[in-house]
Amino acid sequence: MRGYVGFALGLLLCALAVTACKDSRQSAGASAPAAGFRVALLTPGSIRDGGWNQSAYEGLEKIKSELGAEIAHQETQTPQDFEAGFRDFAARGFNLVFGHGFEFQDAAAKVASDYPKTVFVTTSGSTVRPNVAPIVFELEDATYLLGFAGARLSKTGKLGAVGGVKIPSVASTFTAFEAGAKRGRPDAQVTISYIGGWTDTSAAREATLAEIAGGADVLIHNANEAAAGFFQAVTDSPGVLAFGSNKNQNDAAPERVLASATLDVPKALLLVATEVKNGSFQAHPMRFGLASEVIRVEWNEKLRAQLPDDLRAELEGLAKEIASGALQVPRGNF
Numbered sequence: 001m002r003g004y005v006g007f008a009l010g011l012l013l014c015a016l017a018v019t020a021c022k023d024s025r026q027s028a029g030a031s032a033p034a035a036g037f038r039v040a041l042l043t044p045g046s047i048r049d050g051g052w053n054q055s056a057y058e059g060l061e062k063i064k065s066e067l068g069a070e071i072a073h074q075e076t077q078t079p080q081d082f083e084a085g086f087r088d089f090a091a092r093g094f095n096l097v098f099g100h101g102f103e104f105q106d107a108a109a110k111v112a113s114d115y116p117k118t119v120f121v122t123t124s125g126s127t128v129r130p131n132v133a134p135i136v137f138e139l140e141d142a143t144y145l146l147g148f149a150g151a152r153l154s155k156t157g158k159l160g161a162v163g164g165v166k167i168p169s170v171a172s173t174f175t176a177f178e179a180g181a182k183r184g185r186p187d188a189q190v191t192i193s194y195i196g197g198w199t200d201t202s203a204a205r206e207a208t209l210a211e212i213a214g215g216a217d218v219l220i221h222n223a224n225e226a227a228a229g230f231f232q233a234v235t236d237s238p239g240v241l242a243f244g245s246n247k248n249q250n251d252a253a254p255e256r257v258l259a260s261a262t263l264d265v266p267k268a269l270l271l272v273a274t275e276v277k278n279g280s281f282q283a284h285p286m287r288f289g290l291a292s293e294v295i296r297v298e299w300n301e302k303l304r305a306q307l308p309d310d311l312r313a314e315l316e317g318l319a320k321e322i323a324s325g326a327l328q329v330p331r332g333n334f
Helices: 002-031 052-067 081-089 102-113 140-153 168-184 199-215 224-235 263-277 301-306 308-325
Strands: 039-044 070-075 097-098 121-122 133-135 158-163 189-194 218-222 243-244 257-263 286-288 296-301
Touching: 002 102, 039 052, 039 081, 052 070, 052 224, 052 263, 070 081, 081 097, 081 102, 097 102, 097 263, 102 133, 121 263, 133 263, 140 158, 140 168, 140 218, 140 243, 140 257, 140 296, 140 308, 158 168, 158 199, 168 189, 168 218, 168 286, 189 199, 189 243, 199 218, 199 224, 218 224, 224 243, 257 301
Parallel strands: 039 070, 039 097, 097 121, 121 133, 133 286, 158 189, 158 218, 218 243, 243 257
Antiparallel strands: 257 296
16 A cells, blocks of 8 residues: 555656646746747837827837737836836847837947847937947928928017927927028027926926017927927917927817928838848938928918918928938938
């Protein structure tokens, strides 16, 4: 009997050992990269901001629907978060990771050498490595045109711009806006304010009201989620015209927003993801301007009557010059 018990106990221990090995293999398999094309996105703010970050998430969803990719997203706030996010997705076997903004390029360059099989793409910047490249959205093409139109329509000759954080890619859009304004009206003055963040709607509202109090009657923003405060301020200010940015925001204040400088982020992200998936991707700055139709000026049809025919013709002529390369829009050096 004792021998039978020992034999049975031996069988039980063996079965437990086999089960443990099986569970161990299953656990390892759960963390191993899944087969197929995998794409992740890091954003510096909420994907419900109605602009910059939301458009990137729409691009991620487009990659899922059109390329059949497995997708993932993470909201990040600090440079440490940027690096940790890149490392996490690369370690999990993602083929492509987007860092949505100029501020992601240093982290991408730092992580890339450790994960040569993952492609890291930042939306803005100039950093290039064998598996790191930037998408450069030349939104300046559109903000130049809006500056020109704004200066021609301004009654005071004073325009305003409200930004989130003064990073080169944002400052450059305002450089172009001011250059367009001065081409439209040489004596135009442009006041530029930064609130130091992307989410403080109260700060954006106060900065916008301060510029209006100083005489600005045409204003533009590049403030992501905080832009809600910008639109509140212009809505409450009769006689003011405004411009949206990054995404069509004409409905954010339909009685005030004459047009938006937009970029088709989903289209650009899909183009890059397609190259990575089919193996044709090569690291280099990928530029999208007015000629690509990724960058556009989208007019508010409810307010198009405020745009005289002669001004509309001038804007169409300038747009053709920019698209052809005959007119080089001033922009920041980055």
